[in-house]
Amino acid sequence: METARRLEPVEINVNMGPQHPSTHGVFRMVLWVDGERIVQVEPYIGYLHRGTEKLCEGELYPQIITLFDRLDYLANFNNELCFCMAAEKLMGLEVPERAQYVRVVLCELNRVASHLMFYGALGLDAGAMTPVMYAFREREHIQRAFEAVSGARMMHNYFRIGGLKEDVPAGFKEMVRDLLPGLEQGISECDRLLSLNEAFLARTRGVGAISAQEAVEYALSGPMLRAAGVPYDLRAVEPYSLYDRFDFDIPVGTQGDCWDRYMVRVEEMRQSLRIVRQALEQMPDEGPVMAAGVRRMPRPPKGESYMRTENPRGEFGVYLVSDGSERPYRVKIRAPSFASVQALPRLLRDCYVADCVVVLGSLDIVLGDVDR
Amino acid sequence: MAAALVISALGLLGLVAFITALVAGGLAALAAVGGLLAMFVFLAAVVLSLVWLERKYLGRLQMRMGPMRVGPFGLLQPVADAAKLVLKEDVTPAWVDRWLFWTAPLLLFLPSYLLWVAVPFGPGLVLRDLDLGLLYIVALSVVGIVGILMAGWGSANKYGMLGSLRSAAQLVSYEVPVIIVALTVAMMAGSLNLSQIVEAQRPVPYAVVQPLALFLFLLAGLAEVGRTPFDIYHAESEVMGGPYVEYSGAHWAVFYLAEYVNTFLVAVMVTLLFLGGWKGPGLPPVLWFLLKAYLVVGFIFWFRGTFPRLRIDQLMALGWKALVPLSFVNLVLTSIYLFYGWPWWGMSLISLAILAALGYGIHRQAAARKPAITLVPAVEVRSAR
Numbered sequence: 049m050e051t052a053r054r055l056e057p058v059e060i061n062v063n064m065g066p067q068h069p070s071t072h073g074v075f076r077m078v079l080w081v082d083g084e085r086i087v088q089v090e091p092y093i094g095y096l097h098r099g100t101e102k103l104c105e106g107e108l109y110p111q112i113i114t115l116f117d118r119l120d121y122l123a124n125f126n127n128e129l130c131f132c133m134a135a136e137k138l139m140g141l142e143v144p145e146r147a148q149y150v151r152v153v154l155c156e157l158n159r160v161a162s163h164l165m166f167y168g169a170l171g172l173d174a175g176a177m178t179p180v181m182y183a184f185r186e187r188e189h190i191q192r193a194f195e196a197v198s199g200a201r202m203m204h205n206y207f208r209i210g211g212l213k214e215d216v217p218a219g220f221k222e223m224v225r226d227l228l229p230g231l232e233q234g235i236s237e238c239d240r241l242l243s244l245n246e247a248f249l250a251r252t253r254g255v256g257a258i259s260a261q262e263a264v265e266y267a268l269s270g271p272m273l274r275a276a277g278v279p280y281d282l283r284a285v286e287p288y289s290l291y292d293r294f295d296f297d298i299p300v301g302t303q304g305d306c307w308d309r310y311m312v313r314v315e316e317m318r319q320s321l322r323i324v325r326q327a328l329e330q331m332p333d334e335g336p337v338m339a340a341g342v343r344r345m346p347r348p349p350k351g352e353s354y355m356r357t358e359n360p361r362g363e364f365g366v367y368l369v370s371d372g373s374e375r376p377y378r379v380k381i382r383a384p385s386f387a388s389v390q391a392l393p394r395l396l397r398d399c400y401v402a403d404c405v406v407v408l409g410s411l412d413i414v415l416g417d418v419d420r
Numbered sequence: 421m422a423a424a425l426v427i428s429a430l431g432l433l434g435l436v437a438f439i440t441a442l443v444a445g446g447l448a449a450l451a452a453v454g455g456l457l458a459m460f461v462f463l464a465a466v467v468l469s470l471v472w473l474e475r476k477y478l479g480r481l482q483m484r485m486g487p488m489r490v491g492p493f494g495l496l497q498p499v500a501d502a503a504k505l506v507l508k509e510d511v512t513p514a515w516v517d518r519w520l521f522w523t524a525p526l527l528l529f530l531p532s533y534l535l536w537v538a539v540p541f542g543p544g545l546v547l548r549d550l551d552l553g554l555l556y557i558v559a560l561s562v563v564g565i566v567g568i569l570m571a572g573w574g575s576a577n578k579y580g581m582l583g584s585l586r587s588a589a590q591l592v593s594y595e596v597p598v599i600i601v602a603l604t605v606a607m608m609a610g611s612l613n614l615s616q617i618v619e620a621q622r623p624v625p626y627a628v629v630q631p632l633a634l635f636l637f638l639l640a641g642l643a644e645v646g647r648t649p650f651d652i653y654h655a656e657s658e659v660m661g662g663p664y665v666e667y668s669g670a671h672w673a674v675f676y677l678a679e680y681v682n683t684f685l686v687a688v689m690v691t692l693l694f695l696g697g698w699k700g701p702g703l704p705p706v707l708w709f710l711l712k713a714y715l716v717v718g719f720i721f722w723f724r725g726t727f728p729r730l731r732i733d734q735l736m737a738l739g740w741k742a743l744v745p746l747s748f749v750n751l752v753l754t755s756i757y758l759f760y761g762w763p764w765w766g767m768s769l770i771s772l773a774i775l776a777a778l779g780y781g782i783h784r785q786a787a788a789r790k791p792a793i794t795l796v797p798a799v800e801v802r803s804a805r
Contacts, residue, residue, distance in 0.1 A: 060581075062582070063578075069660060084586075084733070171728065174728035175648065175655060175729030176727060176728035177478070177482070177725070178478075178481055178482050178726065181482035185483060244790070245728065246782075247649050247727045247728045247729070247730055248728045250731070250734055251728055251729075251730070251734075253791060279801050281798065281801065284798035284801040285801060292802065294798075295798070295799065297796060297798065298795070298801060299793050299795055299796075300794050300795070300796050301793050302791075308791075311791070311793045312793055315795070400732065401582065402652070402658050403731065405658055
């Protein structure tokens with residue numbers, strides 16, 4: 049008998065991205081697959097690297113706020129807040145209450161908008177095309193409110209070191225208050241549409257699970273960490289701004305799988321709206337929105353400060369070193385998405401190719417945040 | 421250019437067939453060619469209507485208007501789409517296996533078109549009333565898989581290959597329950613002739629007698645044509661169109677055409693085998709037939725607007741662990757029912773009981789592992805620190 053040519057199974061490597069529709073931006077993964085099984089994943093980042101940290105060293109303080117808008121472009125207000133607070137900490141500024149409340153309202157609304165985006169994108173990744181439409185309907189209301197306040201839908205450039213660029217437009221309170229019931233109903237609709245759908249559960253339950261211990265070791269934060277069962281939320285653990293004045297719950301998952309990460313975010317939207325409601329009630333109707341005695345071109349005293357805030361994607365940190373001039377000496381940004389991406393190979397262990405997009409979707413990364 | 425080539429080739433083929441028919445001199449042959457052409461025109465019209473219907477229906481499900489601009493209610497949108505696709509540049513990547521790449525669309529489309537020879541639209545309204553019509557359709561519908569495999573392999577793209585391997589696994593596995601359920605229906609009717617199967621649905625359609633079989637057939641049929649939630653082999657978010665990833669222009673349009681023709685075929689088969697075909701009071705038979713078929717199509721589109729897609733292993737598990745055994749159980753039960761000559765409602769009761777038990781089982785299982793998250797008040801966390 050002649051020796052037949054032996055056919056051996058081979059692992060093929062599939063290049064996913066940077067132009068794949070499910071990589072949420074310019075992100076590239078190289079998958080080694082054995083049939084439908086993933087053997088190894090290698091994430092490649094840097095396609096959206098703009099050198100923000102270096103750029104900051106050459107810009108004036110007010111100009112840097114625009115750069116922070118462009119980091120995590122789904123949570124602009126949250127980014128602005130963190131940078132402004134880092135500078136305020138260094139300068140020892142006392143921000144007026146009204147400005148603080150406006151900041152909290154806008155940041156929490158931005159968190160809802162960001163999570164709605166996540167909700168729609170995860171639905172698309174799992175193959176459901178309807179959820180994204182419902183999510184975007186709600187998100188649109190929030191975007192309009194942002195536009196009314198700052199004049200821009202995304203790159204707001206509205207917070208300032210020491211307060212706000214200007215007071216909110218007249219009727220801001222009523223506008224946001226009228227928004228809330230619709231948003232709450234919309235979020236419930238989204239919840240009912242997808243959360244307990246059998247096919248969605250099959251795709252997300254038990255997929256890409258990570259234990260609390262490992263989540264901590266991978267420096268995951270935000271919803272990723274809470275889904276793994278750690279009730280860690282900077283708004284409660286280390287209340288900044290006015291967050292110690294609000295009553296809210298921290299949603300915590302049990303298994304740390306994709307479904308938990310999804311559900312934690314859905315619940316967070318509700319909690320954010322709770323905070324917005326309380327903030328609107330407590331907010332003074334009158335008052336300054338800018339701390340007294342802040343120069344147009346602030347010059348923080350020589351020194352350094354670190355500020356961290358709870359962004360929709362997790363712990364966002366700014367390390368600011370000032371040499372006393374009108375430009376910072378060094379700015380280091382701790383980006384939550386960056387930490388999430390490094391856990392990707394671990395999360396995709398023993399997964400199928402189809403899980404790859406769902407797990408990546410459940411990380412909710414923003415490439416502007418990963419690459420900076 | 422390529423589009424023009426394909427069209428002129430088709431035209432040439434038609435001309436050759438026409439001349440052959442003339443030379444043969446058989447009036448019957450002429451009629452057959454005419455019938456095939458008429459069927460093509462009809463199917464093209466059906467596909468255009470389905471495209472419009474799907475976009476409009478999905479739009480409404482998603483709080484959108486759907487197409488509105490071209491023609492009244494966007495009715496001419498599919499025509500515009502088709503014109504655009506045919507006029508587009510047909511890109512052929514340099515590294516493809518040209519022979520496979522070019523023939524794959526035709527190999528997918530031709531079987532799905534030739535199937536319709538045996539499909540009756542009304543009493544006597546059929547191109548060839550084959551006595552083995554059901555067998556012919558089931559047999560020919562498998563051939564299309566070769567086209568998909570050739571497309572995936574020929575385009576020399578990893579996504580294409582992943583997609584076509586998925587499709588081979590999926591379509592072959594789901595062919596089993598489809599055939600067994602079709603066999604069950606053929607046993608009930610005592611014939612493989614589709615016209616006779618429709619006539620045999622007296623006093624009630626088989627949907628009432630065999631709800632379980634209808635359920636199985638619809639699910640397996642969805643998987644056969646790769647519609648949501650089984651649109652795994654051309655999943656946009658995973659393999660970006662799978663076997664079709666390298667195709668564009670007219671070639672892609674041929675795939676698209678075949679997909680929609682196949683979707684309509686599933687609806688038509690459900691209509692013929694379970695919904696009593698063209699039978700119904702008042703309206704003309706053909707109208708009843710189309711009404712029922714479009715109703716089933718609407719159901720399929722509804723699925724698409726609601727469900728995420730399953731994963732390939734879950735799909736295979738569903739096929740081999742649920743649909744295949746269930747269809748066998750149904751086959752055995754039906755033969756017992758036929759052997760003892762029970763009244764028809766006996767069979768429907770058994771069938772319904774199995775369906776209800778299934779539903780209850782799934783519900784209980786789902787309720788038992790209903791996931792939830794816990795809420796920790798922020799105050800507790802704050803005070804703990």
